[in-house]
Amino acid sequence: MASSAPAAGTPEHGMPGNMGDVRRGNLALVMGRIAHSKAGTHLTRAQIAAATGLTKASVSSLVLDLLDAGIVREVGLNPQGERGRPGVGLELDPANGVMGMEVNVDYISAGVTDLAGNLLLQETVEQDNRTASPVAVTAALAGLAAGLRASAEAQGVRVLGGGLAVPGLVDDKTGTVITAPNLGWNNETLDLHALLPDVRLGTTLFNEANAAALAELRYRPAGRADFLFVSGEVGVGGGLVIGSELFTGPHGHAGELGHVVVEPDGAACSCGGRGCLETVAGQDAIFAAAGISPRRQANRQASAGPSRSESLDQLLSLITGGDADALAAVVRAGHFLGVAVASSVRLLNISSVVLGGHFALLGEWIMPALTESLATYAPGKVLPGNISLSAVGQAGALLGAAGSVVTSLVEAPHRLYS
Amino acid sequence: MASSAPAAGTPEHGMPGNMGDVRRGNLALVMGRIAHSKAGTHLTRAQIAAATGLTKASVSSLVLDLLDAGIVREVGLNPQGERGRPGVGLELDPANGVMGMEVNVDYISAGVTDLAGNLLLQETVEQDNRTASPVAVTAALAGLAAGLRASAEAQGVRVLGGGLAVPGLVDDKTGTVITAPNLGWNNETLDLHALLPDVRLGTTLFNEANAAALAELRYRPAGRADFLFVSGEVGVGGGLVIGSELFTGPHGHAGELGHVVVEPDGAACSCGGRGCLETVAGQDAIFAAAGISPRRQANRQASAGPSRSESLDQLLSLITGGDADALAAVVRAGHFLGVAVASSVRLLNISSVVLGGHFALLGEWIMPALTESLATYAPGKVLPGNISLSAVGQAGALLGAAGSVVTSLVEAPHRLYS
């Protein structure tokens, strides 16, 4: 998980700074301007100098490093009626890509984006990962990624690094999945290097909700800098974005919205607690309350029992068909989601919420209950206009994991020419 | 409120870095070593060089700046049997002080500490601030502060800056108290400069719980870097310390533990919400449940009705006298405090809790209920040994507000020789 990173180019805390730190910081500054320039437009060295406050001489020198590293390229620019010598446009070199990967309960998936965030290649393999060992799953994913990487390189795109999202608590520093209840994994250390060998920027491990939150930050038009992303999968997860950065707390696991207490006298939760949001708003809880037969637990054949998406389809048709129990289950989930979000809003002072997973799918019926609940429990704190549905949908975790590599590159481009 | 500050010496985000930033950062590094050296011991230039990785030449040059600024001084050092030339000890110059100030419901208070955190002077004036205008209160406080400042300067201590803690939501950038329900203040902009005129480092405005949390961080022996401080006053407040820094969220008001929802079907709260922790664990709620007559609201004479500390004394004697209702009220508060803390722990991934205010006073009876509640709602997340009572007590807000000035000076000592 991305630990609370110091500002770009800042020396590690407690370490002395030197002139190299200044250069690395300014390199990141220039890189950031190029990376975040509006699509279609191409900044010139002079524009970057004006925007950042650096001198033209410094910008030229810094841009030269980025060109040498192969992450930025020049594009000819016709100034169209401007006076003076035309500037040379700069853009992220599209010959670079990053790999996003995801392991979930019933599929593995991988994809390659360029540094601008365009999805170039993607492939998903449906398989039940509850019946497979972590080693087998990562081996299958490594094969999937290797294939995509070969395809990317065949079309001239080198893969600089990767990100992997899994539905559980992770420790990125050690590459360990601490616990992933829905996969049945506990303290499994993954070989992230073998997953994507010999990439300059390595591979980072993410919690799925956190990765999806990063995707919202990256792909949402006019994205807000501060929001709580709610991930509705089998479990209920949360991803906190504060100041345009993932907030993961002191030990890397902040944002567990699914285990906020919403009913002190409520049902026992798989986490050992009681009355957690997940016990009323998780998929299994909603299905049960709606009278939909539960998916078979472990050891089920690939074809036995309804799959998760089948259960969701069933729920949707029940609701649209006017089934009172199904609608009540969803409204109840929305109500308690509001309770949990209200508490989060008071604790974290966040004013925007983005719903993903089944909460987004059920948005039409969740939203009224949620807004009413928020008005009751945290009046005035979250304007209805600041509650929105996921802009990226299903592929969020994958795109967020990939995007995190780009972000880390933009914040420390010097890593590419060590 | 301390906004999420960049690392010491880091240029403002988006601004170019230059060699001056390197120097400011290294100056802060050296200053930090001197400020955080164990009391009684005195680091030498050579020791600082070895500890930081800077060269002796750089340290000498940086220390010279700190000496010139008058915030560090040399102390002779007998090396006691060490070989070689003895080093010259360095310490914070005790001729500098900072002012901490506090406005609360029934008193105003001010105090001066040196940069090491020793309280040199303190004075408290009891007065009912609900009957007074913000202007009158700040005028009285300014007088109190001016007197202490004169005393300090008479004994050779110059006051470098100040911090003011108030029981409400504040915006430090504008010096505004957005809302302080128990003072009846709403959108009152205070003249912080007039409160403590002509100090080099200005005066910072804090929420009371946040200031008290900073005091815990500063004064607690072997203080943890991450904890949730729970402030039990008329209202219930919270202060979040993450990574040894105050976490105030994207808009500066994070940590409102008192308005976490603990009983969705509970009582209406003064904030407009429902079932907030404050409705069961605030002082008034506990007094009411214990059958203690409420304090008179506004317009009471200074002598009419029991004061808050009188009510607390009454509660304590009821409990020690075996009153079942009083004990039940406290146990109930502890139980729901556990619910709120459990949710906080899941959202913020914090593993330590510090209780202040009436929660500390009632610790003997609160703690069992709290630990049991935490074991129920967030099993394994907060070890009982990580729940503790305030180490600084009543003067916490004042000490924390004063200490924040020291912290900001240590992080940016160059501000003292502009």
Next chain:
DNA sequence: TGGAGTTAGTTTATTGCTTGAACTATATGG
């Protein structure tokens, strides 16, 4: 008592980076 050894702190030359000014390059407009 005095020299060898040891550690603290300063001086000096070097390196690396930003800056600002001068300079070159390339466009538009009359």
Next chain:
DNA sequence: CCATATAGTTCAAGCAATAAACTAACTCCA
């Protein structure tokens, strides 16, 4: 074709850290 304007490069200057040499002050030991 020349004036003007803008883009980008070159070059000397300034500043900060570094490394190495140097001075200062003390202990140990003969």
